[in-house]
Amino acid sequence: MIDSHTHILPNKPNKLIEEFGEEKVLLEMFSNEQKISTPDELMESMNLNNIQKSIVLGYGWTNFSLLQASNQFNLNIAQKNTSKLIPFFSINPMFKGNLEEMEKCINLGGKGAGEIHPSIQELDMYEKNIWKDSLKLLQENSLPLIIHSSEPVGHMYPGKGTAYPENIYKFIKLFPDNTIILAHWGGGLLFYELMKEVKEISKNVYYDTAASSFLYNPKIFELAIDIVGSEKIIFGSDFPILSPKRILNEMKNLKEQDLMNITEKNIKNILNLN
Template sequence: MIVDFHTHIFPPRFNEYREEYVARDPLFARIYAKPNAKIASCEDLIAIMDEEGIDRSVILNANWSSLELCQETNDHIMESISRYPDRLVGFCSLPPKAEEAAIAELERCVRGGIRGIGEMRPDFHGLERGDEAVMDTIFEVALRHRLILLVHASEPVGHEYVGKQKITPDVLEKLINRFPDMTIVCAHWGGGLPFYALMPEVAEALKNVFFDSSASPYLYRPEIFRHVAEIVGVEKILFGSDYPVMPPSRVMKQLLSLDMGEETEALILGGNARRLLGL
């Protein structure tokens, strides 16, 4: 089984009325204001899964500044996983500063079959260092329901790009230590966090932490798979594409070019995700 742990979809009307949603939400506008920024539908995702041999995909929500847009897009994700229960796993979006309303929305999403929260970008929600307490209640509810948290991450060095923001390895490490029992997936290789696991105290903190390979060809040479496997263990790596930013096959090609062995490849491409999601 091949599982893509990092994909994004939107309701079809988001493409049709892109300018309206760009005007409504500054966070959406930062990434999708340009007409060439692809907005994929559920049907687009299923089509490329069939074309490229992907058995299941985790669909992540975006980061919305309003509760209303979170609810609208969460509804679409819950509808999608109900239509394709054997193909799709859904995560939801929450505006943390909505407090009680965010908790109510999380409970609603759990009832709708949601398995996690993400892709979360605390910097997009106006949360800075020291604001972790805002998340305490949300994470308590998430822990009770055994939800997974998937957090966007960026590198503190290197080239600039639209998604490069403030959630760097030092910020992630503080979040992980604050919530040690939370299962956390750090997107985009955690902005390089696995390399800090050469420090014993960081390695100890990563016991419930995983790393996905989303958009890897934009960021790293193929050897990133081998190096992360050597440092934190192959069981910590989740295959993810960041579709529609790129097709799953592009990331898969990077992994398979290394000839790491069938057993290792099988774990990265789906075995680890199956265990984490209980598939």
């Protein structure tokens, strides 16, 4: 079993601000004592929940020095725990050194990019020229991009942002051949795959379950399987915000093959781990 959406930080938020200066991610998402995790705490949770591997994602950093430090931290921790952790790396195409940083991370074993956060990073998802070089590099290396997505209705919460289905869909149309994982059920974009046009454009799009228990009724799993198929759903918890145990419990009555696809097979295929 693989948890495809977890986060760790190289230090406590206040210490990172002291070292690197102001960072919108820390100010917006960690201002109210939100949970943070150390690598040891992550692996302890994995052992308790029978999770063999976890993907450690980056954040949507707006401070390039902190982005680099976070990437190096994820890569170093994963190299020390190769049987347990799979590193992704943060990107921000607005930074001059973004491509060089991406290439470095790929050479050091990074398996994907993200999680990007369009709102916090103030990224224009409609402007192809901003993204084309980054997406080309990912496609050339058969690496996925994971995008924070959010619902256009419902309550506000730290880090929710405005990466709504309409905005994300326009981005997907620009890069339909890239493998894209939409966090948090794509903010509901999966429901629009009932439309033939959206389904075709989204052929390389996957949806992760991160923070699902905070956002959706457990029926979301059966509905999503009916709409897009279990082959397009990826288990992610959003640890440490949400324990994987809670989401796994909501999936316990799924068919065995669907559960296998969601918790292991799909992400292995994407990352060529088979």
